[in-house]
Amino acid sequence: MNLLGDKHEHLLIDGVPHAKALGLKLIEIARANATVKLPYDPRFVGNPETGVIHGGAVTSLLDNVSGLAVFAAMEELTSIATLDLRIDYMRAAEPGKDILGHAHCYKVTRTIAFVRGTAYEDSPDDPIATCTGAFMLGANAGRKPGANTTGQGALGENSGEKGGRA
Amino acid sequence: MSAFLNRDEIKTEAGLQAFVDSIPYANFIGVGVRKVGGELTCVLPFKDGNVGNPMLPALHGGVVSALLETAVILQVICEIDSEHLPKPVNINIDYLRSAKPVETYARAYITKQGRRVANVRAEAWQADRARPVAALHGHFLLAPRIKSDD
Numbered sequence: 423m424n425l426l427g428d429k430h431e432h433l434l435i436d437g438v439p440h441a442k443a444l445g446l447k448l449i450e451i452a453r454a455n456a457t458v459k460l461p462y463d464p465r466f467v468g469n470p471e472t473g474v475i476h477g478g479a480v481t482s483l484l485d486n487v488s489g490l491a492v493f494a495a496m497e498e499l500t501s502i503a504t505l506d507l508r509i510d511y512m513r514a515a516e517p518g519k520d521i522l523g524h525a526h527c528y529k530v531t532r533t534i535a536f537v538r539g540t541a542y543e544d545s546p547d548d549p550i551a552t553c554t555g556a557f558m559l560g561a562n563a564g565r566k567p568g569a570n571t572t573g574q575g576a577l578g579e580n581s582g583e584k585g586g587r588a
Numbered sequence: 589m590s591a592f593l594n595r596d597e598i599k600t601e602a603g604l605q606a607f608v609d610s611i612p613y614a615n616f617i618g619v620g621v622r623k624v625g626g627e628l629t630c631v632l633p634f635k636d637g638n639v640g641n642p643m644l645p646a647l648h649g650g651v652v653s654a655l656l657e658t659a660v661i662l663q664v665i666c667e668i669d670s671e672h673l674p675k676p677v678n679i680n681i682d683y684l685r686s687a688k689p690v691e692t693y694a695r696a697y698i699t700k701q702g703r704r705v706a707n708v709r710a711e712a713w714q715a716d717r718a719r720p721v722a723a724l725h726g727h728f729l730l731a732p733r734i735k736s737d738d
Contacts, residue, residue, distance in 0.1 A: 440648035443616075443637035467612040469673050476613030477676045478654020485650040486640075501641075503683065504649040510678045570644040570688040 434490055441486050444479065448490075449522065456490035458483065460521045473517035477551075481509055483523040484539045484553040491525035492535040492557045502535070503561030508554050515550045519543045525553075533559055593673070598665060604628070607662075614658045617651050621662065628666060630659040630694040639689065647687035649722075655694045656681065656710040656724040663696035664706055664728060672731040677705065679726035687721045690714050699725075706730055 435441045435448055435458075444466070449457040460466070460475075460483045468476025485507055492502050515521055524546060525539035539553040540546045597603035601623040608614050608621055608630075617638055620631040632638070632655045640648025657676060664674045696710035709725040 437642060438648070439637050439639040439642060440651055441640075465612050465616045468614075470610050470612065471672065476611065476654065476657075477679070478617075478650065478657045479613050481653040481657070481679070481681075482648060482650025485648070485653065501643070503641075503646075503686065504681075506680065506682045507649065507653070508678065508680045509676075511676045514675075565644065567643045568645075570646055570686060 434493070438486065440482060444482060444486075446483065446486060451490060451494050454491060454495035454527045455524070456487050456494050457522060457524045458487040458490065460523065462518055462520050467517075469514075472514065474514040475517075475521065477509070477511060480511070480515065480521065480541050480551050481507070481553075483521060484509060484525070484541055484551065485555070487523035488525040488527075488537040488539050488553065488555045489557065491527040491537050491539070492530070492559075495527035495530050495535060496559070500560045502557045502559055505534070505556040505558050509551055510553070511551045512549050515541075516543055521550065530559070535559060593665065595669065604662060604666075607665075608658065611658070613654065617654055619655060619658050627695070628659075628662055630655055630662065632692040632694070634689050634691060641686075644686060645689050647689065647692065649681070649683055652683070652687050652692065652712055652722045653679070653681050653724070655692060656696070656712055656722060659694035659696040659710045659712075660708045660724070660726070660728060663698060663710075664708070664730070667698055668701060668706070668730060670731045674706065674728040674730055677727040677729050679724055682723045683721070684723060685719065685721045687712070688714055692721065693717070696724075701730075704730055 435446050445461050447459040466479040523541045527537045529536040535557040537555045540549045541551045542549045604621045622629045638651040639645045694712040700707040706728050711720045712722045713720045
């Protein structure tokens, strides 16, 4: 399955409840690259004094677009999970403006994908924040749909966790 | 002091909760506050809109990160008398386990407080505190109150 092109917004955004809740819009997806927009919304403000968007909302945007860049770099689609993410916040986002997130997956190994990303309003040369992340590929290997809710219930110790994370 | 950050109010659990509720994004994902024995814990009840992987299902990494970041901000404003909210400089988040669709908790610690920057860490867990789902470490810029006698 090829994810390139813009006709997969329903899958890439609407299929991810928090991405949908944030109103993320898929702007572009190309080989190993993705761009997503976080429309300005007063509900996502982190500092009511200034109207600046919460660092956590910027993190959600960058996490999401980084994952899309990984999908866009893979030959065969497989499940992924964020291993780690580092965010550097350069400056406050401008209140009232939409934020774009762009990510590039610059290396894919058999098990791990490496990503760099930038959040900005107008130009990637004037970033709000940058990120680097590592993603585990085949993260759901051995885990069935609903693995997190079955077994001993959501709170159980043996609900599929051991096989899921290498 | 900023108008909305009242030091007397944030001493109580209800006051802290009111403060968190005034942060729109924290309110959007549903962060709650519990203060037990002087220890501050953030509580994130499960809600569908916080899911990142609907197949498992698992919470969105950004939501877990925002919970950790909010725990840090609350810990800093409770421990350090400051003029404004601390600003994140950088954060590193390690995702340790898949975050299940259940209540999630977070607790933050100030590792080192400098004059302008605090080095912080935080952990998020679900049923078992000994099995964290994510860990954060990072730096936050402080805005210490300038005392009149300085």
